[in-house]
Amino acid sequence: MRLKWAVMAFLIMILSGCGYNDFQTKDEAIKAAWGEVVNQYQRRADLIPNLVNTVAGYAAHEKETLSAVTQARAAATSMQITPQVLNDPAAFSQFQRMQGQLTSALSRLMAVSERYPDLKADGRFRDLQVQLEGTENRITVARQRYITTVQEYNVLARQFPTNLTAMLFSYVVKPSFTVENEKAISNVPTVDFGQAK
Amino acid sequence: MRIIRFFIFLLSLVCGVAQAQVPVPPFSGWVVDQANMLSVKEHQDLTQLLNNYANKKGSQIGILLVKTTEPEAIEQFSIRVADVWKLGRKGIDDGVLIVVAKNNPKSLQRLRIEVGRGLEGAITDLQAKEIIEKFIVPNFKKKNYYSGLIEASKGMITLIDQEYAGISNKAPIKKNKESVWKGFESYFVGFVIFGMIGLVWWRMYGMIGMTGLALDVYKRNYRPGMNSQNFRGDEFTRTLERVERRSGWGNFGVGGGFGGSGGFGGGFGGGGGGFGGGGASGDW
Numbered sequence A: 001m002r003l004k005w006a007v008m009a010f011l012i013m014i015l016s017g018c019g020y021n022d023f024q025t026k027d028e029a030i031k032a033a034w035g036e037v038v039n040q041y042q043r044r045a046d047l048i049p050n051l052v053n054t055v056a057g058y059a060a061h062e063k064e065t066l067s068a069v070t071q072a073r074a075a076a077t078s079m080q081i082t083p084q085v086l087n088d089p090a091a092f093s094q095f096q097r098m099q100g101q102l103t104s105a106l107s108r109l110m111a112v113s114e115r116y117p118d119l120k121a122d123g124r125f126r127d128l129q130v131q132l133e134g135t136e137n138r139i140t141v142a143r144q145r146y147i148t149t150v151q152e153y154n155v156l157a158r159q160f161p162t163n164l165t166a167m168l169f170s171y172v173v174k175p176s177f178t179v180e181n182e183k184a185i186s187n188v189p190t191v192d193f194g195q196a197k
Numbered sequence B: 001m002r003i004i005r006f007f008i009f010l011l012s013l014v015c016g017v018a019q020a021q022v023p024v025p026p027f028s029g030w031v032v033d034q035a036n037m038l039s040v041k042e043h044q045d046l047t048q049l050l051n052n053y054a055n056k057k058g059s060q061i062g063i064l065l066v067k068t069t070e071p072e073a074i075e076q077f078s079i080r081v082a083d084v085w086k087l088g089r090k091g092i093d094d095g096v097l098i099v100v101a102k103n104n105p106k107s108l109q110r111l112r113i114e115v116g117r118g119l120e121g122a123i124t125d126l127q128a129k130e131i132i133e134k135f136i137v138p139n140f141k142k143k144n145y146y147s148g149l150i151e152a153s154k155g156m157i158t159l160i161d162q163e164y165a166g167i168s169n170k171a172p173i174k175k176n177k178e179s180v181w182k183g184f185e186s187y188f189v190g191f192v193i194f195g196m197i198g199l200v201w202w203r204m205y206g207m208i209g210m211t212g213l214a215l216d217v218y219k220r221n222y223r224p225g226m227n228s229q230n231f232r233g234d235e236f237t238r239t240l241e242r243v244e245r246r247s248g249w250g251n252f253g254v255g256g257g258f259g260g261s262g263g264f265g266g267g268f269g270g271g272g273g274g275f276g277g278g279g280a281s282g283d284w
Helices: A002-058 A063-078 A083-087 A089-113 A117-121 A123-158 A162-168 A179-186 B002-018 B040-057 B074-085 B125-141 B145-163 B177-205 B207-221 B233-247
Strands: B031-033 B060-066 B095-101 B111-116 B275-282
Touching: A002 A063, A002 A083, A002 A089, A002 A117, A002 A123, A002 A162, A063 A089, A083 A089, A089 A123, A117 A123, A123 A162, A123 B074, A123 B125, A123 B275, B031 B040, B040 B060, B040 B145, B060 B074, B060 B145, B074 B095, B074 B111, B074 B275, B095 B145, B111 B125, B125 B145, B125 B275
Parallel strands: B031 B060, B060 B095
Antiparallel strands: B095 B111, B111 B275
16 A cells, blocks of 8 residues: 555656656756856947047046956956856856956946046047946846846755755855945946036 | 834835836737837837748747836846747747847947847857847937837848848747646646546545435435434444445545646747847947
């Protein structure tokens, strides 16, 4: 009698997969979302050399700000981003930190550029500004989508009974972008020097 | 005491509402005007232009005019709308969304062109900005909203045509049929499997079958005056076995497919296109 019940339960578990298939889908979704995030950060990094050159053409003596951006970019792009970063919380937060530093350096550069009307009138600089804004928006969208995807996965990994499947197949909770970082990035300083455009 | 709690609950609702985001307007047509910026005729003409283009080419341009997007910036609002409306064909992602928030403060910006993934090459961020600066801003400054929007639409049509000369519009606009089938399919499979298990289970135990059989046997063996004292159990059991052998499967138990609900949203809908956050914002 008990054997029949056990066989039944086992069959049902196998057939419903106890979330196993869901894990596969969501794991792949996370990798795709993460790839997108890395892609957009790289896109931003690619814009920076042009930007630095254009600003240097008008504001060469703002050496500190310019070199800060160049160094931050070098640090951010030097880090190897593999899908393994998702399994390593330390590497993940390092990645966040470096991109955050690049964001701060960039905002300082854009704030400084406000003081140079010739630079602001330059066509190339305006184009780069538009491209940078577009890229920052893409980064924001990619991050939001990654956060949503990771949230769904983590809920699955922590809820009963799928957490048993998770333990069985070692699906750990994946890292997500932390709230402090979200705040820091969403508050891009809008510096107004009160100068007429 | 209960009244106080009730009022606290009401208060929390009100406070919650005060901070709420602007809800995504329903996708009722190519042009959705919640800010009354267009006359009826202008609305019709604009809709017709976009409708013709969508039917001819397949790429979907949508225009949304709202009063405000506060507390969100226009970019955050427009990507939310784009994710719900899903302009553009699935897989090709050739949708464009123009959002105008008439009463937004300067910091949140009042114009945005949200470009679908597939069109990011045809309408780059720079080109989107140019469309805003060249077509929309001058007209909007003079309060010629219709002119601004129609010129911007025509500009984008030109850009899309240049880039997408090769893609045919035969790719069907998938409404919600796909999602209906997907939902149904998974439920159906689940129920068939469960039904098969049920069949095996009920055959082994035959509880519902047994109930039916028991009733059947009882009817056969009922003698007037039968009560708990003179009820002959062994006779009852023998009849039961005989009936069971003859009836075979007895009862089918739970069985399969009552199906799932899936997604039944019908009517007007986007084609399932995706957006990545590309485009440009502006103000007039």
